[in-house]
Amino acid sequence: MKVLVVGSGGREHAIAWKLAQSAQVEKVFCCPGNAGTVEVAENIPSFSDFYKMADWALGNDIGLTVVGPEAPLADGISDIFLEKGLKIFGPKKAAARLEASKSFAKEIMLASGVKTAEGKVFSAFEEAKSYVEEKGAPIVVKADGLAAGKGVVVATSESEAIDALKEMMLDKRFGDSGASVVIEKCLEGKESSVMAIVDGETVRPLVISRDFKRLQDNDKGPNTGGMGAISPSNIIPDSEAPRVMEEVFKPVLSELKKRGVDFCGFLYAGLMITPEGEANVLEFNCRLGDPETQVILARLESDLAELLLAAAEGKLSEKEIKNSPTTAACVVASSKGYPLKVEDGKEIEGLFKGRADQIVFQAGTRAEGEKVLTKGGRVLVVTGLDKDLPTALKKAYQGLEEIQFEGMHYRSDIGQLGSS
Ligand code: AMP
Ligand code: GLY
Numbered sequence: 080m081k082v083l084v085v086g087s088g089g090r091e092h093a094i095a096w097k098l099a100q101s102a103q104v105e106k107v108f109c110c111p112g113n114a115g116t117v118e119v120a121e122n123i124p125s126f127s128d129f130y131k132m133a134d135w136a137l138g139n140d141i142g143l144t145v146v147g148p149e150a151p152l153a154d155g156i157s158d159i160f161l162e163k164g165l166k167i168f169g170p171k172k173a174a175a176r177l178e179a180s181k182s183f184a185k186e187i188m189l190a191s192g193v194k195t196a197e198g199k200v201f202s203a204f205e206e207a208k209s210y211v212e213e214k215g216a217p218i219v220v221k222a223d224g225l226a227a228g229k230g231v232v233v234a235t236s237e238s239e240a241i242d243a244l245k246e247m248m249l250d251k252r253f254g255d256s257g258a259s260v261v262i263e264k265c266l267e268g269k270e271s272s273v274m275a276i277v278d279g280e281t282v283r284p285l286v287i288s289r290d291f292k293r294l295q296d297n298d299k300g301p302n303t304g305g306m307g308a309i310s311p312s313n314i315i316p317d318s319e320a321p322r323v324m325e326e327v328f329k330p331v332l333s334e335l336k337k338r339g340v341d342f343c344g345f346l347y348a349g350l351m352i353t354p355e356g357e358a359n360v361l362e363f364n365c366r367l368g369d370p371e372t373q374v375i376l377a378r379l380e381s382d383l384a385e386l387l388l389a390a391a392e393g394k395l396s397e398k399e400i401k402n403s404p405t406t407a408a409c410v411v412a413s414s415k416g417y418p419l420k421v422e423d424g425k426e427i428e429g430l431f432k433g434r435a436d437q438i439v440f441q442a443g444t445r446a447e448g449e450k451v452l453t454k455g456g457r458v459l460v461v462t463g464l465d466k467d468l469p470t471a472l473k474k475a476y477q478g479l480e481e482i483q484f485e486g487m488h489y490r491s492d493i494g495q496l497g498s499s
Contacts, residue, residue: 081140082384083108084120085132085156085169086147089411089442089460090369094145094383095120096440097376101384108141114451115441115459118432129159136165143168143388149366152344153179153225168387170344170365174335177342178365181221181261188360191334193327195360196351198263204248210262211240217265222247224256228304229418233265268353270361270499271312272371273323276386278395279341282328283386284320286378286402287312288371291499294418296492298499303418304457307410307475307493309468310374314352317402323348327360343390347371373440373462374407408471409462410479410493414443415486417456422486425453429482436464437478453484468494 080103084095092115099107099119110132112122126132129151136144144160146152146169155172169175176183182200189195196219201207211218211234220243222230230253234240240262247257270292275284288310294300311317327348335342347364367375376383380401389398414421423443430439430451440462443455459482463474472494479489492498 080104080142080384080388081106081108083110083136083141083144084112084116084147085110085144085151087111087113088147088369089440089457090367090372091147092116092440092442093372093376094147094367096438097379097383098145101382103382103388104384108139113441113454114444114446115439117446129154129156132156133160133163133165136160137163142166143384143391145169145387146344147366149175149178149225149364152365157344166388166391168344168391170342173340174342174344175365177331177335177346177363179225180223181362182223182259184363185261187331187334191330193330193360194357196263196266198261200259200261202259204244207244207248207260207262208241211237211244214262214264216240219263219265220244220247221261221263222253222257223259223261224253226253226256229302230256231302233302266351266353266359266361268351269314271314271350271352272347272368273320273327273350274345274347274367274371274375275324275328276390276395276400277328277332277342277344277346278390278393279343280393281395282324282332283395283398283400284324285375285400286310286317287315287320288368288374289314290368290371291490291493293499296490296498301418303413305368305370305411306413306490307408307460308368308370308374309406309408309471309494310371310378311406313468313494313496315350315358323350323358327358331363370409370411370460373409373460377407377438377462377464378403378405405464405466406468406471407462407464408468408475408494409440409460410475410489411457411460412479412482412484412487412489413457414453414455415488417488421456423452423454425485427451427453427458427482427484431478431481437474438462439478439482458484458487
């Protein structure tokens with residue numbers, strides 16, 4: 080079978096890397112991929128629309144398409160591929176709203192009785208401002224729509240929350256995504272990411288991971304898409320995943336079904352585990368996490384292509400997922416300026432490949448002749464694998480220390496219990 084991976088980040092490099100290991104997979108294509116995906120796949124240029132991409136997939140005998148990022152899913156790529164008779168793993172537009180609209184996600188959580196922070200939706204600035212003044216800080220402001228992981232502000236003062244509202248609702252920093260906002264109670268605790276493969280009926284959990292979102296060490300700097308990840312999480316063990324399926328995933332999926340929406344794809348719940356041990360849902364994503372994928376797939380022993388094809392055909396109930404008990408840890412190297420504006424085109428030196436316990440997944444990179452240059456905020460991650468967290472982290476950091484580019488930044492406290 081030939082497979083197509085849509086996307087260009089570290090998550091997509093990891094997905095392509097894992098799919099390429101399958102005995103069922105003859106060839107992997109990445110659209111558009113990056114300078115690292117060429118190690119395991121053929122990169123093809125982006126298309127101007129999904130109909131053209133689907134025509135290319137039909138013409139090139141693609142047996143399965145796997146979509147990495149949320150934007151094409153929210154824009155309906157799966158609807159179009161399915162209409163053309165192609166097999167695709169990723170939810171249709173109506174189901175992708177679980178990520179693309181935080182107010183929709185809140186409504187579904189409340190209707191299905193899933194634990195989440197108390198909150199309210201606003202589309203008028205003055206009303207939102209009054210609510211912030213009434214509730215006080217700390218308080219969390221979230222742009223309703225997609226904002227590339229940058230639309231959430233955990234405000235420690237009322238003025239910070241009101242500034243965030245201004246930016247989102249009046250200055251339109253995120254365009255229409257900030258036309259309405261969800262304002263919710265700030266929860267205390269430690270986060271973990273739980274993901275599953277879903278085929279519309281059956282839900283199979285993947286191993287649990289923990290993502291580190293702050294840009295700088297010691298809880299400093301803005302939230303980013305994620306600066307590192309570990310799996311297992313040191314907050315909630317893998318053995319809790321079945322319980323999270325029963326208490327969170329299944330109620331939400333059945334609420335969607337009641338509304339005529341079937342979910343087929345990766346489903347991700349960001350959980351806040353309170354000091355009392357209660358799991359509250361912070362967000363849903365309709366895709367795998369980045370950089371969580373770079374640790375989860377490193378631990379996956381099952382054949383990913385087999386699992387995703389079965390899910391795309393509605394036959395996931397016939398499959399079980401097998402994972403390695405090893406620990407995986409990854410650290411992101413980002414460009415100077417991330418998560419704001421960055422300067423591209425810096426040469427990356429010291430890249431290595433072919434090690435089983437230290438894997439480089441490229442993200443914001445492009446090839447120019449023999450050189451690999453930076454192209455974006457998060458440039459690459461190194462995943463280390465070993466029997467326990469300290470040694471897995473050591474391997475990730477040792478790998479990262481071999482790599483250099485101008486303005487390279489990474490955190491030195493990934494994996495620590497007190498970090499976030
Ligand atoms: P989200 O995209 O909704 O997951 O939010 C991004 C990040 O903001 C989360 O990973 C948390 O670190 C933080 N966050 C979101 N909602 C809350 C909340 N209600 N309380 C505290 N932190 C939150
Ligand atoms: N690392 C968080 C996310 O992918 O949403």
